[in-house]
Amino acid sequence: MSIVFAERMNNVKKSFIREILKVTENPEVISFAGGLPNPLSFPIKEIQEASQKVLSENGNDVLQYSTTEGYLPLRQYIAERYFKRFGLKIDADEILITNGSQQGLDLIGKVLLNKNDNILIERPGYLGAIQAFSIFEPVFNSVPLNEDGVDTNLLESSLDMHRPKLFYTVPNFQNPSGITYSAENRKTTANILKKYNTIIVEDDPYGELRFMGQDLPPIRSYLEDNSIMLGSFSKIVAPGMRLGWICAKGEIMEKLIIAKQSADLHSNYYSQRVVYQFLIDNDLDGHIKKIKQLYKGQRDCMVSMIERYFPKEVKSTKPEGGMFLWITLPEGVSSLNLFDLAAKENVAFVPGDPFYANEEHTNTLRLNYTNCDEKMIEEGIKRLAKVTREIIKGKC
Template structure:
């Protein structure tokens, strides 16, 4: 007898990136596909010491059930860091600790999105958000990205439509494009959002990974009188395996999100919260982030210079000042999906761009990750891609 699944499952597919990562389990393949932090930078010894200290000093408490909102000292630390580093006032009571920032998206979908509700996302957009919001049968409106942020005319037109529940944006070193909103665009977005029922959700997992240029105001929330939801994560500045993220919001929204999280998992791992808090209090997190910035900056530079040396001139590439990704645009007649098959034969992997577009466009785009490869493999991998691209484009 056939199994009858919920209607929502017909609108959601396997993550294309997760499927590609299965291919790259072959260690002979140079992978620029996953959005993975560099494991050589994980603070293993410091975390080991923190784990021992937590178990010795707060063993039973750290292994017990906890509050849905999360470990209060950790929430106070996050709030204080927002004030110190980003110049915005956040109360610890506005913060909910989540099981990774991906859970933030799931909870927001549960609380806000009914089938057919409209959600604005960037074009190209973050694949994890597309997949999560699709689970709730959202209708997507896409807004194109310019070099300094969203196309404001497209954004205003999208916001003027009926029943637009949410605008989801990654404003710093966006995944997948690597682009960052300028000061002017941040202010303009905030101005467009004011006075509307549409919720602004700003995801900022990469904001502290800047290694070039002048620092921008880190969050659009700083321009808003009130409102706006901010998402954060320890995955890129500590280690992703802890699955520790957070939502910043207040009022009734916070209450609804807590109810949704209680129904989802009761609370995020108590031990992991204690462990990360002990790590950030026993060590200087900024010192660790500086190591990440230095390494990623070198890897980014090597990839950019290798692309200039080996890629055909007609291929365009972004040069972000931080984050983890470069965005590549091939000639319009080229298919990155088709080129992916050729690249795998040459033992190199990337992510074709089409899955980042909900409107079916982006066929000639692809994403490269530079954070999870050493410099030697970056040079070799880009050289292989360059040789393949020249042959591929010539045949097109």
């Protein structure tokens, strides 16, 4: 028999990135495609110690079922860190532990989105969010990014025209563009959202990884009531622990907890205990400092290699943190075609298309710099520059 699946599955494509990763399995390929942290940054020994400790001292507890909301001391730690970093007063009850921030996106879609609800995302936007929200069949609208953040004029006109239920943003070192919202842009964005009573979903997986400039307060600092923040331990501890969180209050949090219960009862409790033990027994800021030094070297290398080898008509962002930069080819040059040429030269990246809800054959692409050493970055950028020159010449 042919099975009738739920309609919501019709719009969701298999993740583009995961398809690309299959190409990059060839060890000859230099990959700027994935979004993987550098394993050199993983605190393996410290995780070992934390694991031994929690199992020795509380094995019966850490291996048992636990609460949907997550381990209270871990939620308190997260809340306190918001206060320490930005003076934000957040209660532990406003923190829900999730399986990475990806689960946060799924739960938010679940509790907020009806079919055909308008939502607003950045253009380009994070593909994991596009994928997670797609399941709930909203209408995607998008607003372009400038160098200092979202285009606030177009943000306002889009809110006015579409009255979206939520605006999804990654204000720090955005995935895929590497762009960071300025302090001014954050404030203006908050005021516009307030005017239209729009919920903001502020996703911040990279905010702790700033190599240059000053940390900026979350948009939530200027707008409290309709804010949902997402955070993650994937980039500052390790993604294999699959731990992130949602920060929200009141009725939104109540609904999220109900959705989380039915989604998987609670997040991995053993990992929660191990990560919490790691956090209290070690110097997290010192650990993050080391990650930033590592990534800054890789980022600087890629930025200077692009300047050295790429044709001048190709534009590139210069991120102040995070893991990605964003390339814009001349008009009419397809990054999908470039991907095929590049694959033959054994270098890979993510073409722009999956970062747009409604566009194809874009002239943009994403490069990741955290997972190659400097020698590989130089060699990879050389290869990529060569095929980029060819494609621009031939305009294929």
